[in-house]
Amino acid sequence: MKHIYLDHAAAAPIDPRVVSAMAQASKEYGNPSAFNNAGRRAKKLLETGRKAVSDFLHARPDEIIFTSSGSEANNLALAGYLKGKKGRVITTPIEHPSVLECLRALPGIKVDFLSVDKDGLINLKELEKKLGLDVLLVSIMYANNEIGTIEPIAKTGRIIKKFSKNIVFHVDACQAVGFLDMNVQNLNTDLVTFNGSKISGPRGIGVLYVHRGLALQPLVRGGGQERGLRAGTENLPAIVGLAKAIQFIKSSEAKKLSALRDYAINKIQKEILDALLVGPTGDDRLPNNINICIPHLTSETILLELDKYGISAGSGSACTSHSVEPSHVLKAIGVPATHINGALRFSLGRSTTKSNIDYLVKTLETVIFNLVKRHR
Template structure:
C-alpha cells in the first residue's frame, strides 16, 4: 500500500486541476498579453482565477498578484515592502520559527542595514503577545508572522496580533505567510487586519510553480522583477496561464464543502495522534483537534534518527518528511524544534506526517503497524 503523508511539502493535483492545466497548454495556449483572440482567451483564464481567489478571501480582484509560488510571494512581501517604506523606518519584526523563505530575505535585509527583531515562541510554538507589543517601535515598518507553522502545525492568533500592531503603530504593515493555512482556514484579510498574505498552489492540490500574494489596496511595495510591466507593473514576465488557471480551480475546490474537508482532515490527524500513543518512546509535538492545524502531525521517536526512519518507511511505500521539505537539502537541526524547547534527544529524531484530501484511515493503520514493526529493529541497530 502506498501512503503519501507529505502533503505539507507538496500535494497530488486534483483531476479538475490537471484538466485545466492540460487545456491551457494544448488548446488555449496563447500569451495573455497578446491582442489577438488566442491572447484574449488566455487572459480570460487569468481573470477567472483572480476572481475565484479574491472571492475566497472576500478581497478585491486587483489585490491578487500571481507569483511563482510561496517563496517568491514571501520575498516580494518582505523585500518589496521594506524597500518601498524605508523612509518611514528600518525596523522589522518576525519570529524565530519562520520558514527559510521568510528568514533568509530578512537576513538579506539585515545586510542592507535594516534591523530585525526575531520573537521567540513558547513550547506550543506561539509568540508572546506582550513581547510583540513591547517590540513595536515608532520606526517599525513591517511585522511578518506565519499563520500555521509548517513543522508542528502551531496556529498563531493572527487577528489578535494585528490588533496589537495597529493599536501600537497603525502605519506598520502586517505580512502573514499563509502557505500552510490557505485552504485549511477561512481567511478574511480585511477583517483580520492582514495587509500582505502569501499563498502557494502546490500545498492545496494545485500546480507547482504558482502562488499569489494578496496586497491590500494602498500598501506601498516595490517589484522584484522588472520588464514588460505585466500585473500592473508589479511583476513583469509572461503570465503563467496554466499555473494561474490550475490554482484558481484548486482554490475553488478547497473552499467547496470546506467545513467537511477540514472536519475530515482533523479526524485523520486526531486518529493518527491516538494511534501513535500505542508506540513506546513516542512524543507527539502537535495538538489534537482545533488547537493546531488540521493537516500536520509532528512526532519524535526516541532512539531513532529521523532520516533513518524516513528511508525505512520509504522502503514500505510510506512517505513522510524529516522536517521542512523546502530546506531538506541543507541538513541541520530545525529552528522550530529548538524554539519550542524540544529535548535534545528528540531534535534529530522527529518526522512530520501531513495529510491531504486523498488520505484514509486505512493508510494510517498501515503506517502504525509498520512503525511498530520497524522501530524496535532500528532502535537496536542504532544502540549498537
C-alpha cells in the first residue's frame, strides 16, 4: 500500500543529508563548555551552527539562543521577559497554546485579545487603538499552524515601534520558516521563535532570537550556557542538523507548493461539495496548508479511515491533538458548530505530488461517503 504523508506542519520527514550531518556531529563527544581539546572542537561546531542560524535571520550570533523546541522558545521569550512585571499584553485568540497558556499563567499580566476575521487575519486599525503606555509586549503568530493564515508582521512591527520603541514585539514563526521572509530587520521584531522539525530538520531543537540589549530571565537555571538563559549541555547534533536543514531551504519550493495547494483546494471544492474551506486563499495562506471541515463527522473518525488507505493527515495543532475540546482557532474564526468537529488539515511538503493530491481527493470522497452511509 502506498503511503502519502500530508502532516508536514506537525513534523516534516528529516532530510537524509541532515541525518548524515547529525551522525557526524555525534562523534564529537566533548562538552562545549569544557576547557580541553574535545570541548573546544564541540564549541566550534556549536558556534558554527549558531552563526548559520544568525545569518539566516540576518541577526548577530549572540542574539541566538538554542532551546529544545518552539514551545520552549515561546515560553522563554514570554515568561523570560514578562515575569515579575505588571501590565498589558496584546495578542490574538488563535495563537499556539504555548503562547496562550504561558500568558495566562503569568501573574500581573492582563491579556488583551485582538479580534480576527473569518480568515484569521488581524485588523491593524484595532491594534493601533489598543496600544497604550501600559502595554509591555505584543505577540502575533507569523503564520497560523492550523489554518495557514499569514499575518502582516512587518506592518505590525512598524506600527508598534512607531507608537513606542519600549513595547516588545514577539513573533512565533514556527510555521513560517521555509516559506516566508525571516529577516528580522525587515520584520521589526524583538523576539522570534522557530524550530527544526518543520523544515526537514531534527526534532528537539528550537531557536529564540533575542534582540541585542533586551534582558530576559532564564527559565532553567544552574549553568551559564546560552548566555545564561538556558542551563544544560547544548544538544550539539540537533544544532548541527538545524543549521544543515536551513541550507536546503529554497524559495522555489513555496511556489511549487502554492500551485499544489490551489489545485487541491479547487479539486476538493469541486468533488466534495459539503467540505468547508477554512482560512484565506492566495497569498494570505501558507503555501503548504489546506484546512477543511466536514459537517456532522469527527476529525478522528475520518483520519483513522484515511490511515487505512495510507494517507497521514492531521486535524489541527499536533500539540492539542489529545484535547477533546474543539479547536480554539476554529471557534475564534466562527466555524459553524455543524462543522467544527470535522476539521482536517493537509499540510504538503517536498515529496508531495499532483498524483498524491488526486489520490487524496478520490479517497477522501470515498471515506466521507462510507462514513455518512454508516452513520445514517
